[in-house]
Every structure is written in structure tokens, then in C-alpha cells.
Amino acid sequence: MGVAILMPALSPTMTEGKLARWLKKEGERIKAGEVIAEIETDKATMEVEAVDEGVLTRILVPEGTENVQVNAPIAELDGGAAPAPSPAPTAVAPASAPALPAAPAAAAAEKDWGPTRTMTVREALRDAMAAEMRRDPDVFLIGEEVAQYQGAYKVSQGLLEEFGPKRVMDMPITEHGFAGMAVGAAFTGLKPIVEFMTFNFSMQAIDQIINSAAKTLYMSGGQLGCPIVFRGPNGAASRVAAQHSQCYASWYAHCPGLKVVAPWSAADAKGLLRAAIRDPNPVIVLENEILYGQSFEVPVDEEFILPIGRAKVERAGTDVTLVAFSIMVGMAMQAAEKLAEQGISAEVINLRSLRPLDTATIVESVKKTNRLVTLEEGWPYAGIGAEVAMRIMEHAFDHLDAPPMRVTGADVPMPYAANLEKLALPRLEQVIEAARAVTYR
């Protein structure tokens, strides 16, 4: 039975080429690996090697022929040709993306966890890690100054004492290395919590976070999950200038394969961090240094945990929806208070989770208020506000009575000077102005 020799693709993007020259004649004997022809594309000239052995019985495409399609038979070996393979299946349209449901389902009411006590965000984060480490021996904490120093911002206070040096490990200043090491460990099923002293330094490790942690499940066809948490303070701190004061929310929220949460209150911090540690996926937990010392009520229930992907309506209102996350929720609450004095009823949504984003809760709110203002510390370009506004375009356009507005950090690196730093960060007046503008007051 004869074999067809096909026009080869000599690069991933090649679809056709010129058969420049035959180096063998009909009737000649060919060995595997021998060069039998030359082909040309606009980029290069390449040699065609024989894959099989036999006699070249017929040349189907004479030399000099242009535009020979990849996979077209160009010659026959040993008489009759095998049937040409059926063409590769053409790509089908991607399945409808689950991230954008046509009609977002209404969120269930938040569970009532009963009695609470006051604690700081710092304590809540520590308690969340301690609770999960007690529950699961595969959970461990690594990072710079997390053990002996008790955390550069004192978040891991007491963990070394309780869990010992094998589960609470100080790392050298080697973010790319230890993040990669933790991702590797997570591939085997361990559940590392990686603390970045601040998220600014996660930039040293972002390759491992995106290229290794976020993509491997997909690349392995679902075999190799990566149950890991990357956490630490994100966003502006006070007077530390451009390299230490930046919000990475939109950077990480951009990437499929990651989950991203940004707690505001101590309850958010505890509930979301516990969920992040239990989650079988890589989860980025964006904390905030300025919030660490702030106190909130947290349920005392030992089992308290929050679902990732659910926003919380922190304050109900009817005239305008203020969407915020992390420290900006506090500013939104202050703004709502001030707006109430001016007769404007603002609804405040605490996103809690940036990826997945709780579109349903935002849409439901905007259907009621018909107006949207987003708040974030980060830069406006391709920010979280841009995404939230687009979701509203997609799902509640007809309900809008005004174009959405965003209040963001200034589109510049963070300045050091006290007066400029104030101007670079979102201000309460700006939120109030924006709310007044969208309500036409």
C-alpha cells in the first residue's frame, strides 16, 4: 500500500508555501530522513525530509508551484496513495463564558453567624491562619520575617510558638524563589500560605504566580491544582512613595486561574482568609496595612467562614450605588453618612471578592438606584471600576439614569510629599461630588 507525502508545515503559523524544488525524481528510491524537496515561505526556505522509505512513484505537485496548502499530498511513495487525512477540525466558537451569565442569579441572603466580639483586622487574620493550621496539617506559612519577628506588620503573632519552625518559616529575601518553591509544594497537595511583606514585592514573584500557580491546572488538563494563598498588605501605605505604595487589585483580578479577595472589616478578613486557605485554587488575599489596626465585630462561632465570590451590601440605600473594596469601603460608608445628611440615600456594596466578581449583587442594586459610583485606590486605567461599570453596561444598561462615575487614585506613581500624596489618593469630597453628579444634585 502506498503512502502520500504531504506538504509539511514548518512553523506553527505556516498555512501554505511554494514547492521550490524537487531533489528526487520519480522512480528513485528514498531513505527515511533524506531531503527530497525544498519549500519556501515568505519567511524562509526549508528542506523536506522523507519520513518513510520507498520508491517515489509519482510527483503530484511540480516544482515551482506556489500556494501549496499545508497537508496537501505532494507526492506518492510506492504506488497508490493512502487516503489523505481529513482536515483538522476547525475551531468552534468558545462555550459561553460562565463569568458573564446572561441574567445574574440573585444572591442568597448572608448567613447570620450569631454573637460577635470586637477584634482588629490583624487579629482576625492571625486567627484565621491559626484555625486553618489546627484543622489541616498540610497548611503552613512562609515569608520574610513571619516567624521570629512575628511578622513585619505583626500579623503572624504567636504562630511560631504554636506551630513550630517547620510550619512557620522565615524566608530569605528571595520572593521569586520562595513563591516558586511554594507553588511546587502546592502541586503535590500541600497548602502553603505565602506572605509577601507587601504586595509591592510580589512583583518579584509575579511570574510564578501567573505562569505557574494560575495556569497549571488548565495546562495539565485538570490534573495539577495549586491550593495556595498569597497574602499581604496591598495598596497605599503612608508616605512610603512610589515603589511601596500601589494597588495590585486589577493586576491579579485580570488573570483567569486565580481568585482574588480584598477584605475590609475584620470579619471579612477572617472569613475570606479561611475560605482562601481551604480553596483548592490559588487565591490572592489583598490586605491593607492601614486597616490592620482597625477594630470590627467578628462572629465568635468557631466555624465562621465567608464564601469567595459574594459581595456584601454594607448599607442599604435607594438613590445611588457606591461600589468599593478594601479600605475604600470605609470611605464609601463615610460618604453615605454625609450624603444622607444632604438627602441622598446611598447603598454601599463591599465587593469582598474581586475575582470572581459578584455581578448579581451589583446589578440588583443598580436596578434599584439607577446610578453607580465605583471607588478604588488604584489607577483608573483598566481598573476594577472599569470592570464593574462594564458589567453594568452588559446587564443593567437600561436601568441607568446617569453614566457611571469612578473615583480612583491619580494616574501617577505615588509621590512622597505629604501634600501631593493626599491629592494622589481618593478623597471623601470626590466620592460625595461623584454621588451628587450622578444623582444630578
Place this chain on the structure above:
Amino acid sequence: MATDSAGSKRRSKAKEPPMGRDALLKAYRDMLLIRRFEEKAGQLYGMGLIGGFCHLYIGQEAVVVGMQAALQPGDQVITSYRDHGHMLACGMEARGVMAELTGRIGGYSKGKGGSMHMFSREQGFYGGHGIVGAQVSLGTGLAFANWYRNDGRVALTYFGEGASNQGQVYESFNLAALFKLPVVFIIENNKYGMGTSVDRASASRDLSKNGSPWGIPGEQVDGMNVQSVHEAGRRAVAHCRAGNGPYLLEMKTYRYRGHSMSDPAKYRTREEVQKMREQHDCIETARADLLALGVAEAELKVIDEEVKAIVQDSADFAQTSPEPPESELWTDVLVEG
């Protein structure tokens, strides 16, 4: 003591003449200026005039002063956020540095960079970098430019022993050795990176050998003695300038103050700090050496007064220079036009 790339030791002290009287006097003055400047910065911080991070160089002055004395005009310097001493040693004005610390328009970065981010192309100072280890690749790039232009300049790249573990440091070692770039890598081993001692962070016990896989010659240097630093610095700079590629110096030094302004100081004993201050202080050592050379107390006193006046003037300037105008928020993001 020096170790060449093969790691063998040779005595080098005898070959190099010690610093002359005048050079040592200048070094004394420069170290004192840094010390007094940093003390003043600490005071201004305490008064709330400086914010954020402020990493003082007190204790390490001999390193930068001894190295600077080995340079020629046109050579470059780059370092981390612990940079005030480097800037003063490079000849940047105390006024401009202090005014940057207070975030005023008279500062080297118009108040936009702060303590960690100042630059002076004129004085060959390329910053002032906040990301631990990043300046090592950047400094290699300065040396690349020198090699490219073949202009005989040398780049000094300073980094902490904590930073020395970062991956890009080793990528830079390879690049510098591969292309024979004129860069002196200077590890300022002050024993701690924040609260982590060097032996808890690095498996390497002799950091001067960290470049040996690439054949980079390295030396351990008494970084508390400006003459030892200068001597090693001259050797290193000459090696680079002659086109032999990079050189590595591990400076054994010590910081007396906390890592930044807030520091729990639990990772080392008070006695350890006390011992370094009392027995190894670089300024006291230089002072004793000068007196032994026959320099009069009165001459040193004049220097003390001069330095004091410069520092006081810088503090006054830093408080009277106005904040940057609001329009500065939007400038310098991109080169316009």
C-alpha cells in the same frame, strides 16, 4: 586578606600604601558629615517632619567614604533605600538631600521621591531603590553602558547581605562576568536584613566567594575601617577599569540604629550594638589614626564645627523650603514633547 576566583588567599596589605594624611582627614570629615546628617534626620523624623521609611546609615559610614575615595569623576554609584550616606559621599548637597527627606520642592526629587528615591546624574548617583536587589541589575546596566561606550568608567553597585540572596543578583554576576563589565559589587554585610541575621538567611558563609562560580574575584573587607575599605576599593576599581570584568567586595560592617525608624530591636542584644560602637566605630578609629599621624585636636575640632554647620543649614533649609506645588502631582510621568 583577599581571595581570588579560585578561592586561594593572598596577603595584599603590604602592596598598597595606607591612605595619606590628607585623604584620611577628608575621609574623617566625610564620615562625620554622614553621621551628623543621619542623627539630624533621626531628630526630624521624631518631630514628624519626615514620614514613611527612613533607613539611617549610622555605623556604616566607612564603607561608602572609603570606596568613594577610590573613584574618578564620571564613575557611577547605585544603592538601595539606605542611601543618604552614598549621596553625601558622592558630593550631593546636604540641603537637597535633607529637603527631599522632608518632602519639599528643594529636595533632589522635588519632594516626590523621599528618603529612598533620590538621584543626581551630575554626581553620578543613580539612586535610591526600594525593591531589595533591583539595583544590582541596574548597576550592572550602568557598567554595561560604560563597556558599550568604552569610556573607562566604573560602576559601584551597593547592596545588603540580605539582598545578596535575590536571584537577580546571580543573574547579574553571570552577565557582568560574561561580558566583562566594569562593575564593583559591594555587599554591605551589616549582619542583618531587618530582623534576620545573615546566617539565618544565607547558606553561604563567605559572601565574598558568592561570585566564584563565574570567576569573579572577591574579598572580605573590614568595613569598619575606612583605610581597609579604601585599599580594597582601589584594587577593585583598578581591576574593573583595566577591563578585567567585575569584582566583588564583602564589607563587614554594622548598623547601629534600627532597620528603619520603627524596629523592635529584639533580634540582637544591646551588648552587641554597644560593643561595635565602642570598639569598632569607624569615626573613632580614623580619629585615633589621625592623632597618631600628628594631626592636632584643634584641626579636628574645626572639622567638627564645619560639619555641624552644614547639617544645621540643611535642616533649616529642609524646613523652610516649601512643599511642591500641586501641579507637580502630574509632571514627570512621561517625558513631554
